[in-house]
Amino acid sequence: MASLGYVGALGSALSNIGVTLSIGHGVQREIWRTRAGLNVLHWHPGEYNRYDKEHQTPIPIDQVPVSIPSAVKGAEYAVYKHSPLPQNRDEIRLLELLPATFPKSRDFIACRLLVRRLSEVPQYEALSYTWGTLARDVPIFVVPNPPPEELVVSEALPVTPQLYAALKRLRRETTSRYLWVDQICIDQTNNNERSQQVLLMDKIYEGSIQTIIWLGEEDQHCGPFEEMIYLLNDEADPKADVATVTYAFAADRGFGNRRQDAVTNLLNRDWFTRAWVFQEAVLSKELFVRCGGMEVPFVKLKRLIDAVMRVQYNAGGYARSLIQTTVGFETVDLIQHARQRCEDESCQRFVEPNFLAVLFEAMQQFRATDSRDLIYAFLASRFQNLQPKNRIIPDYDKSVEWVWTDATRRIITEAQSLSVFAAGRGCEVGNLHVPSWVPDWSYCFRYGRPIAVPGCKSSFKACLGRPHITDDAVTDFTTLLVKGKAILKIGWLAPRNFEVSYYRDGINEFLDLNGHVETLKQHLAHQRRLTAEQVADRWPDLAGAVLRTLLADGAYGTVQPLPEKTKELQRVLSDEKKIMDMKRKMDACEHVPNPSRWQEDYVVLEKLFEWALIAQKKVLFTTKAVDSVDGPDSIHLGLSASAVQVNDVIALLHGSQVPVVLRPADGGENQWHVISQCYLEGWMYKSDAENNVWWDEADGDYFLLI
Template identity: 25%
Template sequence: MVSVSPRLRDSLDYEEPDTIDPRLSLGSSSASLDSSGYEEYELQDDHRPYSASGDPSSSRRKRRQRESDQAFDQLAPFKYRTVADGDLFRLAVVLPGTGKQPIECRLIWEHAKKPKRDYFPVTFNLLAALRALRKTTTNLLIWIDQICINQDDPEERAHQVWSMQNIYSFSKKVVVWLGQEDDKTRKFCDYAKKMRRGDDSSKIRNTLNKIMSPRELQDAIQNVLQRPYFQRVWVIPEVALSRFTTIAIGPHRITWDNLARLIKNVPLPPAQGFDKQLALLGNPRQRIAILTQMIATQRERLSHTDIMQLLILAKGSKATDVRDMIYSFYAMTYLRTFPDYRVSVEKLYTEIAHYYANSILWDTSYSAQHNLREEKRTQQLMSILYSAGKLHQHCDLPSWIPDWTFSWYLSPIWCKTTSNFGTASGKDEWSIGIRSDFRAGGTVRGDFEVLDGPHGAHKLRVSAMVFDTIMIVSGTTPASSPGLVKDSTAPPDSSMKYGRTFFKTRKGVVGIATPGVEANDNVAVILGGDVPVVLRPHGGGTEERREYQLLCECFVQNDGIMSGDLARTNWVSAEDIVLI
């Protein structure tokens, strides 16, 4: 339990052995866990922290549930009496118990940079996790973000985000709680444990097939990946920063490495048409692959994760506070500005885009750590633009700034959604496997500059070829066109067309784009980009630098454009434009 001392200054000299922060002293009383305020983490139909019993009598279970509800209704909500700031954070001591006994805990203080105890986080389905993890006769020392951080105090949350890297990296292990078991869980975990790395002998295959058939294994993997845990944005630091991660499903356990190996080696069954498990960026399998590579990055103590990884993961995630779309990966970037939960979402998203664009372009240490050659540098810069666009924003942002709250819902044209597990090295070329086959903008990037100052704030100058104008927009597929330079390509696969609008240009080229494009919008290629984009003239700027709003990426049914022939043969017609 926390002591009742007032908030203390952050400048205490922790190097002095005689200087002891009174917050590090243990309290004397316990606090019962109440689920109010953490509805996001509750089990379905489990709105009270009631410990279940094996009693088969339905009436007795209902009576005990009513008694538990009445008891907790009479309890006063827990009040945080101190602030976790500086390098201090709370730990929960879960008292022993079983069955119908209420879950009780005490809160104590720990020092982030000088931990004295082993600890690990549990972050999902909190009450069910505590029931499964608490011990019968001894205390359990644990860090639980929903309890050990006062979620109603923005300043304390910011301090704890600041300390998150130390909390996770010094922990003995991280337990990822996926929820209660089902009828396939035991066999799935048994299969994962018995599957040996690199062993494909007939003996081990026969052993595994006796546990689960290939079809049963596919279904079990799908069941695991569809659990809500993998949609949470805080999965990113929990897994990437930990020394050792264990997956817990009810009473069963497997390691993260075992899970990743299963995902890598067991393909999905073929699907017809649009399938979210394959077609969307940040799909569960791709998510596991990127997280596994990020683990390798952090093990090599590299100071950042690239923007393309973060965009793919975060835009496919969920968070109660959308600022956590940025702050959740705070410890894995060069960001050193203190987290501020009072800053506007628009300002935060704009600043992160400015920061990454300038770091990729000009920060030599940023480039050196991941061997950022020019091709990869261009790919990361373009990933910012292809993740943005006015038709892909909820927030009021400049059109070239990604809106991290806008989830992926269309199959991407600018990259692939395959799961590339790479070489488990922080410096591997993980993104090569997901780059698209198109090279509409050629291989040489033109100008790419964030404009500073009062008149250029939040604007981006790029080199582009504005080569056509949309004339007709339709929800039905138009006839193929002869193309602009060469014979037309085959139309994209069905998943790429799903949810998109067809258009036809003034020069007779057919294409697809995000719904919302209109007649008189322009089609352009940005030098160095993989696919064309749709721009909307803004009317501002100068004759030398016209201003546009970026709307979305697009595909045009013309091989000369999509392969980059147009950009290579007509590069002199490229101009500097400004995206606002």
């Protein structure tokens, strides 16, 4: 450990001076690489690429070993029956975890259950954990009040093995500990009580003195992880943290990168994907992460993984960082961002997101065993800022389809907005049969990042800010009547879409700008019968127009239109390999001519990597007229989900800041399916809509969405 302490001590110094240590060539190179990375620590994580949940599978909590004593496994007991809680009152149960010295209960866990009003509870802690899928068959014995001198094995609450392990770790030796644990404190057999207690969840977690995040029992990775935490300075200093992690990783290479593996393993624990953890963690006063006997403040966990991510990002880019290799990095970022209410102007998310924005952020990350909880887990008043008439009331007697449809209708009515179409699923039915205008909340982003995401900054205003007005005369719960105008149809789809998840071959290869331009020229010449002069007149810079469309004019960033000229972006794209080569040389402290030029180009290239994420799982298209009158003026470039088809209709709808692709439903007059949002060149901004004679308020149509 002496060498580790030496490395940690040097970490804070690196932010102030340049040092070269004689610890070996590899370590020396890492020092200089870190110094190069320190200049970009202002980088704000933004959204990352959260829109593909399938990139990493968490480690199921059930696979984390738990030791259950044989005496506990073989114990006989009667199942404890909860006494009903009073209805319409803010009363909860608290678990009094009796000490380990309680007579004859070292292996057994003994407790009492107290019923108290929230205003009268003793100081308590809340437990945030993962249930898992194993049976609830490990007894927690409930003793009467006052407790007897000896434990009488009689009534018990069966819990999961993982909860038993957590309680055994949290139990004190000589004093009681008061906890709120949903599996015990809520009668899970009583749907009415479950619904009532969900409404109190925000008060329960806000009222606790702290929340303990239980990740499961420790394994071989906990030791190296704890070493990393130990190396961090007490005071937060991002530059020093990055330097410390760099040294720690370099010194660890002879041991098979066990520290990097430890961080990755911990962030892939099941807890980081559970829907309820967002509310539990965000609302709590203090947060501590517990893994077996290791306990870490949440803020220190965040510091460590931020530093690890930056080191990995500098060394290997996005695809080799914690963002891509773990499920937990983004969860921690979402939680801390919501706890601190980020005020970074470069952040894509608003400081005060609405309920839909919270749901969309969460659905990029979280899952739930009960699909109704994909809505119910976010009903805290801090998130659900809906008017009383539109507030969502949990009801576990309702079906998943009813809960999802009801929540979506209330969100639309409250916001007078169709932003929920950001989760358009391209007519994919999924496991549940819900209307096309209702998201599949278990898989919101089938087609990558939407063109406009609720809660993220956007300058798009295709419908001039006109609100959606819910028509109360429509009585069919499964339909939605919207107003707007069908402006164009999809006339042609590029033969290649963007199914590639990562940029293994570079951004130029991924976008294939030259290939798209040549294919488009052939289409315009042979199918649309346009001459070269007509094409040049319609698009003076066709390559620039295609690039702007593939990037959706900066939809993935914080500024639209794109802040960089397309000619400059094309130059950087064509020089990508040379820019990356110069960057590697600068990182290695080799001489390069005009280094400031290459550094500036690299910054633009990094922006291109981010902006191009919008193209994932989408396709370039051109349009044609809705009616039979077609011509060059009806040809526009667009980008939409790869599920769109030729002859799908593009509509501007009141309440949607971007155009929406609709498809006629079979067998119904004026009935439509929602397919997805789209980017449509020349139709995205207020000035576009005002100058377009086709868009007239008085000439609006109605569409019945089913």
